[in-house]
Amino acid sequence: DWFHFVKLIIAKPYVKKYQQNSLDKLQFYTDEDQERPRQNLSDGESDTQIICGADVKGNYFCLKISLRHTLHAEVSIEYRSNEGKIYRLPNEPQVFLSSISSRHWKAAGLNIEVLQPFQRLRITYNGFMRCCSKNINEDIEGEVENVRFRFLWNSGSDPLRHPVDVNINLLTEAIARESWKDGDWIDMLGSNWGYEQYGALNGFFKSESSNEDEFLYLPSWRRRSIGLSEPQELKRDFFVFGVLKDGTVFSVGAKSIKSGCTQLRYGTVLTSSGHLHNLSASDIQLENLADNGDIPNAFSLHFQANGKVYKCVCHVNTYKISLSRSNSGWILKSTIAECDVNSDQARALLYFWYQNPGKSNLPENFFKILRFNRL
Template sequence: MGDSSQQLLDFLQNVALFACPLIAYVFLFKSRQKFRSCQGQYSIADWNFFLKKWWVRWKLRQPQLCHRPTTVGPVVELMATQADEDREKLRTLAKEKEVDSMAISGTDHKGNSIHLKITRKQHNITEVWLHVQLEDGSVYQLPGHPDTTIQSNNKSSWSGGGLKFHICEPLRRWRITFNGLLRHGVKHKGNIQDKENDVIVHVQFRFIWTACSDVIDIQRDWSTELMCNALAREPWRNGKWMKMRKQIGEGYDQWGTLQGTWTLGSDSNNVKELYLRGIRQRRYGTDEVVKKKE
């Protein structure tokens, strides 16, 4: 009887030695958490943050190893490969809310900037963003902006509203052209319906976008430690927590330069040469904007 009691006491002592530090840690963390405020959009780490972080790191280990890029980028390779061509191909929009978009931006030290974006959707629906600001402060947009939706045949090309993206070399060079009408000035919310005072001008521009960096995959080429920290801070209410990493979408970024001419009207004296530095972004997947509107 005495031996049994001693064994029970030893067992309880071992449990207490393990449980007391854990309980103290939880209470200390909870008491400190009351005095901490959430910084913007960032969630406050819970008491089991480090355990969740370890689990996330273990779950991400195999995907990171499996999808690690094995080919060098265009900065090193001179000739495009078949993998490069496959990556640049137009995506097949099989689902109702699936989209495929490309955005090209550039700016210089003088104040010239340009932002172009084409988003392909099903049923030949295309969203086109075109915003150009010159060093004198003048701004040019499509006449229908902020309504960016147009109807065009987008199954075989990046085009819409007079704006065209044409691939020259996969992941290396693109040709960007526009020939059409733009509105001079920004449309404010109070006068969206007022089109009588719009200043519509004819504009042509031609640019060559040239890559200056390798491709940066937005799912695979960012810090695993940063991903672990972000996922471990989120609440895990069900087994779908790993899908949160898909919220940033699929695609890639690439730095480059835009070089070409901007022509206002038909006067050859209004030709302006531009050399802009910026980024090209490719995104594809589900249109999250449509989801939020439902």
């Protein structure tokens, strides 16, 4: 309608200023500073990193580590082989909560070491994982095995920083779609910041039941988010990470912020020629995409980057849906899909995140308790 058009015009300069303010803050941080885990998290904040990888052969890998404001970390790891095996941490579907001595990317046997900021990471794990080769759900248990993996993550693109590098049209459209009840509507974009980057995972996965190492080379994407923790900030989050046969890689999604935009779309495309493009448009509608938690057998979405429109039809494997949950207040359903993207085929990881109100299992911050007792 006409008022929506007016809001787009009004919002654009404010969004530019919002992005510029974020850029000004980044000027004080070196690449090393930006890659380093945050040491000064406040109550309700977290520092979260997700790393995904997939290939057209049907191998998938995904890990998530979230450092909380207390000295605790939530860890989730999943590897799906093209033979149909699924490896997850033994405590799943309950996300592993680990005490940590300091805020590093290290918990529960997982270690992420920054060898060169925004260029190279070393990712290792040595511990137990549960292997399931049947249709997976929270009632089916597999055998627990000792597992080791070791990957080098090499960058394939420059990082795109949020909100600095996000296409301004996506941000203004997200704001214009909402009701403006007061003059603080720019705050609906949220205060979290971070980055995303494409690369490749190169290394091996070794389990007790396998006679030899599985050597993997997986096109990859990672996302970092710093600020309010997911259960504090979000109602929903969804993304699809896809790898096309021609070498193109993409990540497209949308999230709903509790006190902000209900449809904040995001995404990027890395072409087979190595060119990285932000999304300029997307038609993802969260309310029409598994909003009740039931993952559909198939769905389609359109997105645009660098003037090219992509039509992605996802044929979802609903028999291989993994469930993860945390007492801090969320549920994650993830699965895989075969996709038709324009005239090409792709393999994809699907990520459906939902808020799930519950009592946090995080203890009180030790220093907060100490201050209280001294009063």
